[in-house]
């Protein structure tokens with residue numbers, strides 16, 4: 103364990119989290135992967151254990167801990183091998199709740215952050231639209247102010263927790279003529295008239311419920327605007343650093359899990375009279391994979407430290423996601439190969455890992471978009487500035 107970043111308290115937390123996941127989550131994973139939905143009871147259990155409140159203020163029921171507790175939560179969620187379950191948890195705890203915490207006022211936090219920390223209310227973040235996800239500024243959903251309400255019209259797609267979340271954090275245009283300067287963020291309760299959702303079937307992340315959502319003349323109180331009107335785009339960009347770092351950490355953790363599993367398998371499986379871990383070609387393949395995984399992990403930890411210290415890490419988090427998700431895909435593809443035919447069989451972990459990993463280079467900014475951002479920073483010397491400081 104990396105003692106540069108993790109204290110004894112962190113290690114104790116990791117151990118108790120592992121025990122919790124083994125007892126409360128692992129027995130249900132196969133069912134949730136099959137049904138494509140997670141039972142509600144587990145959210146309350148996560149809430150009772152304080153896992154949703156790790157990074158949030160004590161005033162609202164959180165624990166206000168450093169970011170390395172979150173790193174541990176993310177890593178251990180990957181190691182129970184259900185990218186879908188992990189995604190449901192972190193999309194609630196870090197995508198929707200981050201907006202509520204960072205830009206919400208006291209009233210919003212009391213109404214949404216506190217019950218999100220206890221696991222009584224589940225959230226989702228709705229940015230992507232059917233007409234395009236990469237071009238965030240091009241979104242078409244609108245929010246028109248009328249008296250002390252906003253009227254929302256439009257649609258969103260690929261939304262994690264899109265069907266059973268209790269509230270939706272939604273980006274919409276309040277002033278479409280202003281492009282990305284005319285975007286704002288709202289909280290919409292699931293039970294508001296005019297909100298409907300359809301479940302999407304997908305390659306991986308099968309335990310998570312991914313939905314397409316329509317807003318048909320949904321009237322919400324103006325007090326459900328989060329932060330300032332017109333600042334939605336900078337808020338989204340600001341929080342992308344955390345989302346991208348989360349996806350980088352997920353990637354190194356699932357690659358590490360795949361390598362550990364493959365090494366164990368190789369020590370037991372025999373071919374031509376000796377165990378697989380004695381074949382030089384396979385040993386070198388593991389050596390390459392372990393080196394690349396370790397490089398990504400170390401870099402991801404260093405970015406987490408900088409983010410924890412309050413630095414604006416847009417360049418580093420973008421680079422981390424680009425390389426870590428690519429590394430994880432490559433490692434898991436090769437680990438599946440090391441298991442031979444068993445790699446392809448659902449009773450072994452690699453098939454699901456391969457499916458789940460594939461989303462890494464797509465969600466939260468595709469690799470192509472990340473390269474665009476990095477090119478602007480390193481070639482054009484573009485400087486991205488924090489929206490909220």
Ligand SMILES: Cc1cc2nc3c(=O)[nH]c(=O)nc-3n(C[C@H](O)[C@H](O)[C@H](O)COP(=O)(O)OP(=O)(O)OC[C@H]3O[C@@H](n4cnc5c(N)ncnc54)[C@H](O)[C@@H]3O)c2cc1C
Nearest residue numbers: 227228229230234235236260261262464465466467468470
């Ligand atoms: C399972 C799942 C869960 C998700 N969860 C959420 C969620 O909770 N909330 C949410 O808001 N979104 C979510 N997403 C959406 C995800 O973030 C988008 O799919 C992603 O941002 C890409 O958008 P798109 O699918 O519309 O692709 P498009 O933008 O249509 O892109 C298609 C292809 O063109 C490429 N491309 C586009 N523009 C450029 C360019 N300028 N230069 C080079 N190449 C380019 C892309 O890289 C991609 O390869 C989720 C997606 C999935 C599949």
